[in-house]
Amino acid sequence: MALQQRLDLRQTQALVMTPQLQQAIKLLQLSNLELADYVDREMEQNPLLERDDGDRNRDPAPDGVDREEVVARTDDLPVRDTADLTSSDHMGSSSDAPLDTDFENVWTNSSAVDMAADGMGEGGEAFGNWSGRGGSFEDDENSFEQTLSGSVSLRDHLTEQITMDIADPLDRMVAFALMDYLDEAGYFTGDIALVGDQLGCTESQVVSVLERLQRLDPVGIFARSLKECLALQLRELDRLDPCMQALLDNLPLLAARNVPALLKVCQVDAEDLADMVGEIKALNPKPALAFDHEPVQTVVPDIVMRAQPGGGWLVELNSDTLPRVLVNQRYYARIQGAARNKQDKEYLTEQFQSASWLVKSLHQRANTILKVATEIVRQQDAFFLHGLQFLRPLILRDIAEAIGMHESTVSRVTTNKFMATPRGLFELKYFFTSAISGADGQASHSAEAVRYRIKVLIDAEKPDEILSDDRLVEILRDEGIDIARRTVAKYREAMKIPSSVQRRREKALGI
Numbered sequence: 242m243a244l245q246q247r248l249d250l251r252q253t254q255a256l257v258m259t260p261q262l263q264q265a266i267k268l269l270q271l272s273n274l275e276l277a278d279y280v281d282r283e284m285e286q287n288p289l290l291e292r293d294d295g296d297r298n299r300d301p302a303p304d305g306v307d308r309e310e311v312v313a314r315t316d317d318l319p320v321r322d323t324a325d326l327t328s329s330d331h332m333g334s335s336s337d338a339p340l341d342t343d344f345e346n347v348w349t350n351s352s353a354v355d356m357a358a359d360g361m362g363e364g365g366e367a368f369g370n371w372s373g374r375g376g377s378f379e380d381d382e383n384s385f386e387q388t389l390s391g392s393v394s395l396r397d398h399l400t401e402q403i404t405m406d407i408a409d410p411l412d413r414m415v416a417f418a419l420m421d422y423l424d425e426a427g428y429f430t431g432d433i434a435l436v437g438d439q440l441g442c443t444e445s446q447v448v449s450v451l452e453r454l455q456r457l458d459p460v461g462i463f464a465r466s467l468k469e470c471l472a473l474q475l476r477e478l479d480r481l482d483p484c485m486q487a488l489l490d491n492l493p494l495l496a497a498r499n500v501p502a503l504l505k506v507c508q509v510d511a512e513d514l515a516d517m518v519g520e521i522k523a524l525n526p527k528p529a530l531a532f533d534h535e536p537v538q539t540v541v542p543d544i545v546m547r548a549q550p551g552g553g554w555l556v557e558l559n560s561d562t563l564p565r566v567l568v569n570q571r572y573y574a575r576i577q578g579a580a581r582n583k584q585d586k587e588y589l590t591e592q593f594q595s596a597s598w599l600v601k602s603l604h605q606r607a608n609t610i611l612k613v614a615t616e617i618v619r620q621q622d623a624f625f626l627h628g629l630q631f632l633r634p635l636i637l638r639d640i641a642e643a644i645g646m647h648e649s650t651v652s653r654v655t656t657n658k659f660m661a662t663p664r665g666l667f668e669l670k671y672f673f674t675s676a677i678s679g680a681d682g683q684a685s686h687s688a689e690a691v692r693y694r695i696k697v698l699i700d701a702e703k704p705d706e707i708l709s710d711d712r713l714v715e716i717l718r719d720e721g722i723d724i725a726r727r728t729v730a731k732y733r734e735a736m737k738i739p740s741s742v743q744r745r746r747e748k749a750l751g752i
Contacts, residue, residue: 265602269609270653273543273562276606280564280599289573289589289596293565395427395532396420402457407450415440415450419463427462427529428470461528468492474524484509488517495521498746542661544614544669546625554625556615558607559661566603568596612644613654617672624672625664630694632687634676677728679721686722692732694720699738704748709741 271279284290399420407413418440422431429451437444454463460477464470468489475481475489487507488495494502495518503514546556573593580586617640623631637655641648655669676685695713702708708716710729717724733740739747 261598265605266653268602268606269650270656272657273559274541277562277564280566283599287592287596289569289592291567291569293567393532395529398532399457407453411442412450415442415447416454419451419454423529425529426527429463429465459528459531461525467526470526470528471521471524480520485517498743500746540659540666542659542666544610544658544660546618546660546662548663554618556611556618558611566600568600609650610654610658613640613651614660614669616640616643617669621672625662630690632674632690634685634687635673637673678723691722691724692736695729695732696736707741707745
């Protein structure tokens with residue numbers, strides 16, 4: 242066959258990932274707080290974007306240009322009403338309803354603004370006179386910030402004690418050097434010989450300083466092992482007797498709950514051993530964790546769900562964390578008409594299109610999240626009504642088919658999104674669990690609900706009736722759950738529940 246050149250015209254369909262589509266996908270998987278940061282960065286780059294402060298009677302811009310919205314605010318987003326939602330599989334009525342607050346019935350604090358402009362308070366007293374009586378908020382000497390106490394770090398806490406307790410300059414220098422080898426738990430992890438070589442002193446002098454540091458607060462600091470940390474605290478409590486020392490020398494036996502071996506090495510009876518174990522449990526194995534701790538980051542829900550008085554559930558977005566963005570359309574029209582060259586006009590057009598698409602993407606994102614969250618609530622209605630044991634097995638495909646979206650879209654929506662419910666705060670991914678078949682071969686049970694049932698059975702067991710994994714399998718099969726023994730063991734280990742042998746030893750020790 243001869244090779245030749247020719248021109249052909251073909252029609253094909255292909256999905257092109259435009260920048261706008263990539264942006265919409267990116268916004269979909271962001272949480273509300275991450276979305277707020279993203280919007281802030283966009284506002285810094287786009288002069289046509291501005292944040293909505295919730296007041297439509299805003300003052301005009303400095304140049305006298307009025308502002309106008311292009312796309313609906315988040316206040317106009319629908320609220321998913323599932324008032325007819327029951328534990329059955331039919332879908333309740335979903336209506337788009339505005340939030341309770343309207344712009345006409347919002348108190349704008351205008352009366353307070355008018356009084357401030359007149360310089361008079363409610364009682365006829367000028368606001369300017371407050372500063373003369375020591376009530377000024379600008380008073381530097383009595384400012385509120387000066388009444389706050391800052392957190393003390395572990396290094397500052399130890400430095401103060403070292404300065405007061407160790408007078409010798411060389412010993413103090415060794416002490417500060419040893420402090421650099423503390424880990425997060427407060428244990429000394431350095432090499433004494435290496436420290437001595439670096440500082441030009443003997444090992445005995447380093448050990449002497451280390452022993453003095455081990456008497457500092459918090460008790461147990463500068464310990465070189467768990468055994469030494471517990472011993473320091475017991476010595477402070479005057480409880481480090483030979484029996485307790487024997488128990489500390491055999492911590493692996495205590496971890497294995499080997500009661501007969503512990504009774505033998507400690508030379509005590511079972512009652513005394515239980516008391517000694519109780520004292521060990523009351524100690525702090527990581528004394529430094531009380532300092533320099535990271536503040537707990539509170540999870541802010543993206544979706545709020547609450548029960549309605551007449552039954553059913555109301556699902557809505559958390560408007561407190563949802564960014565509200567406007568496009569200044571009139572300002573765009575004015576400066577677009579005043580643009581003198583083609584480059585300026587192209588720049589303004591590009592920024593206007595980018596701003597409009599961002600607002601549109603935010604609105605579309607909100608609607609998508611509401612659809613997915615509403616369907617999850619409908620599917621897991623029994624869980625919200627009766628508890629964890631009624632959690633249904635659910636996969637992404639079930640939600641995707643119910644709302645007519647792709648499975649990948651549902652996956653992005655449920656990533657890093659949290660919903661506040663009457664039963665607590667849950668990530669949307671929590672409601673998706675695998676199914677375990679029932680004993681009759683028809684009904685299915687959620688894996689999370691089965692794990693919860695296993696935990697309930699183990700927590701309720703008596704000291705003389707410890708449930709083995711085989712016994713747990715029998716109980717679950719009697720309840721209609723067909724599960725293998727290895728699956729029970731896997732779930733138990735995932736919940737960090739020891740085996741029946743270990744639990745029996747713990748009950749004997751009173752743990």
